[in-house]
Amino acid sequence: xxxxxxxxxxxxxxxxxxxxxxxxxxxxxxxxxxxxxxxxxxxxxxxxxxxxxxxxxxxxxxxxxxxxxxxxxxxxxxxxxxxxxxxxxxxxxxxxxxxxxxxxxxxxxxxxxxxxxxxxxxxxxxxxxxxxxxxxxxxxxxxxxxxxxxxxxxxxxxxxxxxxxxxxxxxxxxxxxxxxxxxxxxxxxxxxxxxxxxxxxxxxxxxxxxxxxxxxxxxxxxxxxxxxxxxxxxxxxxxxxxxxxxxxxxxxxxxxxxxxxxxxxxxxxxxxxxxxxxxxxxxxxxxxxxxxxxxxxxxxxxxx
Amino acid sequence: xxxxxxxxxxxxxxxxxxxxxxxxxxxxxxxxxxxxxxxxxxxxxxxxxxxxxxxxxxxxxxxxxxxxxxxxxxxxxxxxxxxxxxxxxxxxxxxxxxxxxxxxxxxxxxxxxxxxxxxxxxxxxxxxxxxxxxxxxxxxxxxxxxxxxxxxxxxxxxxxxxxxxxxxxxxxxxxxxxxxxxxxxxxxxxxxxxxxxxxxxxxxxxxxxxxxxxxxxxxxxxxxxxxxxxxxxxxxxxxxxxxxxxxxxx
Numbered sequence: 001x002x003x004x005x006x007x008x009x010x011x012x013x014x015x016x017x018x019x020x021x022x023x024x025x026x027x028x029x030x031x032x033x034x035x036x037x038x039x040x041x042x043x044x045x046x047x048x049x050x051x052x053x054x055x056x057x058x059x060x061x062x063x064x065x066x067x068x069x070x071x072x073x074x075x076x077x078x079x080x081x082x083x084x085x086x087x088x089x090x091x092x093x094x095x096x097x098x099x100x101x102x103x104x105x106x107x108x109x110x111x112x113x114x115x116x117x118x119x120x121x122x123x124x125x126x127x128x129x130x131x132x133x134x135x136x137x138x139x140x141x142x143x144x145x146x147x148x149x150x151x152x153x154x155x156x157x158x159x160x161x162x163x164x165x166x167x168x169x170x171x172x173x174x175x176x177x178x179x180x181x182x183x184x185x186x187x188x189x190x191x192x193x194x195x196x197x198x199x200x201x202x203x204x205x206x207x208x209x210x211x212x213x214x215x216x217x218x219x220x221x222x223x224x225x226x227x228x229x230x231x232x233x234x235x236x237x238x239x240x241x242x243x244x245x246x247x248x249x250x251x252x253x254x255x256x257x258x259x260x261x262x263x264x265x266x267x268x269x270x271x272x273x274x275x276x277x278x279x280x281x282x283x284x285x286x287x288x289x290x291x292x293x294x295x296x297x298x299x300x301x302x303x304x
Numbered sequence: 305x306x307x308x309x310x311x312x313x314x315x316x317x318x319x320x321x322x323x324x325x326x327x328x329x330x331x332x333x334x335x336x337x338x339x340x341x342x343x344x345x346x347x348x349x350x351x352x353x354x355x356x357x358x359x360x361x362x363x364x365x366x367x368x369x370x371x372x373x374x375x376x377x378x379x380x381x382x383x384x385x386x387x388x389x390x391x392x393x394x395x396x397x398x399x400x401x402x403x404x405x406x407x408x409x410x411x412x413x414x415x416x417x418x419x420x421x422x423x424x425x426x427x428x429x430x431x432x433x434x435x436x437x438x439x440x441x442x443x444x445x446x447x448x449x450x451x452x453x454x455x456x457x458x459x460x461x462x463x464x465x466x467x468x469x470x471x472x473x474x475x476x477x478x479x480x481x482x483x484x485x486x487x488x489x490x491x492x493x494x495x496x497x498x499x500x501x502x503x504x505x506x507x508x509x510x511x512x513x514x515x516x517x518x519x520x521x522x523x524x525x526x527x528x529x530x531x532x533x534x535x536x537x538x539x540x541x542x543x544x545x546x547x548x549x550x551x552x553x554x
Contacts, residue, residue, distance in 0.1 A: 033326055047352055049338075060337065064344030064352070069336060071345065093359050093434055102355050106348060123440050167326065180507055183442065185523075213326060245328070259333035275335060285333045289326035296327035304333040 033165050033289040035214065036080040038070060041250030042277035043084065044091030044120065045103055050278075061279040063106045069282060070110055077286075079164040082111060085250035086118025086175065086220035089129075091278070099124055104135035112138040114160060116173030116218035117145065118250060125186040126150045141173035141218060144198040149189035159202055161210050167289060170206030173218040174199055174237070176251055195221055195232055196240050203243040214287055215244050222252040223274055238262045238270040246285055249274040258304045259285065269302060363431040367536035374544065375422035379466055381477075381550040385419055385436075386468035388544040392535040393528065394470045397443045397500050400524050409445055410486055412470035412500040413456065415510045418528075419468065428536055437529040441502040446518035448497045455514035456499070457484060460550065469550055470500075477552035502528055 049062030074080050088107070089100045100121075107115070115138060121129055130151045133140075140156040147153050159172040174195040178187045199217060206212045217237070224233040234249040242264045255276035264270045275281040290296060376383040390412040398409045421435035448456070460467060461477055469475075476483040484491060496519055503523075506515045536542070 031326070048356070049340075059340050062338060062344060064346075064348035065338050065342040067345035067348045068342045069338065090440065091438075093363055094355060096434070097359055097362060098355060102352065106351065109348065109351065183503060185525075214328065245331075257335060271331065271333060273333060280338060282336045282338060283333070284336055285331065287328060288330040288332075290329045291326045295329050298329070300328050300330060302331045302333075304331075 031291045033167055034077055034079060035164055035167055035169065035287045036073060036077045037083065037216065037246065037285045038073060038080060039083045039085065039248045039275065039283045040279060041085035041248065041274055042087040042118070042253050043279040044087055044277060045089060045095035046092060046278040047094050047102060047106065057278065057280055063279060066279055066282060067110055081113045081162060081164070081169065083218055083248055084112060084115040085218050085248045086116045087120045087250055088115065090120040090123045099128055100132040101135050104132050108135065108137035113162065114139040114141050114171055114218065116220055117142050117175050118220040119176055119178065119181050122178065122182045122186045126152050126188050126190065130155065141171055142175060143172045143202050144174045144193040144195045146191035146193060159206060161212060167214060168210065168212040169214045169216065170210055170212035171216045171218060172202035172206065175220045176222065196237060199237055199241045203241055207243045213289065217244050217247045219247050220250045223249055223254040234272045235262055238264055238272055240265055242266045244270055247272045248283070253277040261302055261304060363429065363434065365430045366427045367430060367433065367533065368428040368539055368542055370423055370425060370428055370542045373422065373425045376416060376419040376466060379546045381466050381552060382546055383466045384544050384546060385422060386416065386466050387546065388542065389419060390414055390468040390470040393443055393531050394500055396531040396534055397524050397526055400526060401445050401522060405522065407498060409500045410497045411472035414468040414502060415505055416465050416467045417510060418502065428542065430533070433529060433533045433536060437532055441504045441528045443500060443524045443526045443528060443531060444503050444506050445522040445524065446499050446501060446506055446515050447520040448499055448514065448518055450491055450493050450495065452514045453491065453497050459512065459514065471547065471549055473549060475550045477554060479554055
């Protein structure tokens with residue numbers, strides 16, 4: 001019995017080595033992986049393109065056109081995530097008449113992967129948002145709103161890890177302080193937690209516990225505020241956290257011509273991007289990974 | 305034993321992958337405009353169509369009629385549209401407030417910037433109401449001390465523009481100061497005043513800080529836009545005049 005055991009073990013060891021050789025070869029070969037992140041923010045119920053006589057945004061935007069773009073990019077790279085940084089609701093009569101039903105239906109058809117919650121998404125109350133959830137086939141990620149005592153309890157996630165081509169992408173979401181901005185009868189007993197502390201917690205969990213290769217923060221805090229306003233914007237959030245690769249922002253309707261590269265608390269680069277509002281633009285960030293140690297040791301290059 | 309072998313293999317595969325991880329080496333970022341060059345995807349257009357038809361029908365519904373153009377620029381310290389907005393909000397909200405508190409509102413004050421669009425001579429449609437008030441702001445009543453009331457008056461005088469106020473307030477800027485009456489009465493220092501405004505302004509919007517921290521705050525649960533729509537539906541012809549409720553002799 002013991003001898004038989006030994007033989008089997010040695011067989012195992014042989015197979016082990018063979019496979020080991022194979023796998024070492026396959027892993028050490030030059031292997032690049034490519035993740036594409038597409039994002040919108042503050043679409044504000046803008047379903048149709050702006051009319052041709054519009055003073056600022058003539059013929060821009062439109063969900064049906066966005067669909068063509070997203071489909072084209074997904075064909076080019078199937079490892080694509082589509083995200084939104086909040087304020088999906090409010091801005092056209094589509095919201096006033098249908099309460100966000102069409103917005104969520106179209107975003108589901110576009111195969112959005114995740115969104116965070118903006119202040120205007122509370123415009124019909126937590127109940128109004130809850131009522132539209134059956135139309136949404138994507139995740140609501142919110143890390144600093146505690147919905148425990150509201151109808152939204154269990155319907156949002158503090159973070160989510162997506163795996164695309166073996167790359168682990170951790171996403172969390174932060175929202176703006178609701179008091180003074182949203183009527184209390186709309187947000188009810190939603191508790192707002194400090195977004196910087198929460199972002200520090202979330203990035204630690206996603207890095208150390210979930211071992212993510214890429215960490216993305218969906219933010220509806222706003223891009224940047226004057227210091228006297230004592231409000232937390234994305235640039236401040238970036239400077240007081242670490243391990244976040246990309247902050248996708250919203251709220252301030254900031255049209256950034258290209259993503260901002262800023263430094264985190266450890267002096268490393270963080271990208272902050274926001275693409276204005278009303279579905280006029282889509283942001284695209286491509287992340288390239290390599291397992292060639294020589295390339296990796298040179299650090300990452302950022303081309304914006 | 306077979307399970308054991310599989311376990312060893314699995315562990316080894318995980319281990320060898322860990323030894324050779326992928327590192328982020330390059331990031332590229334750009335902005336993609338959604339323009340006419342992108343053809344709309346048909347299935348999206350057909351999904352939108354039934355919603356669009358219904359929204360357009362609702363927006364084209366005729367609510368009332370105006371024999372004159374209404375805008376916010378036809379007076380110096382008052383305007384036809386501002387007077388209409390302030391008066392109709394009072395008319396719609398005062399009964400609600402009275403039924404709950406047995407008190408009456410003293411006057412309305414809104415902001416010039418809150419009048420988002422004018423209304424041309426002719427039919428008034430639902431779309432006009434939405435353009436005039438695209439936001440979800442609600443009417444609130446703030447109970448003000450006379451100190452805060454005087455801050456409000458000073459604000460009006462300093463701003464020197466046609467912030468909408470209802471006909472119940474009569475303010476004349478004079479060479480030596482101003483004349484003020486509310487409901488034809490002079491100000492009584494011991495009294496508090498009930499002012500109708502929007503929750504946006506009550507929260508300090510347009511620097512109307514005198515509305516913050518009032519003696520009491522009463523919510524009406526009545527949206528400004530709904531007050532406008534209800535008023536238009538109840539009045540088949542809109543009559544509004546510039547009546548000098550806020551004027552300057554200098």
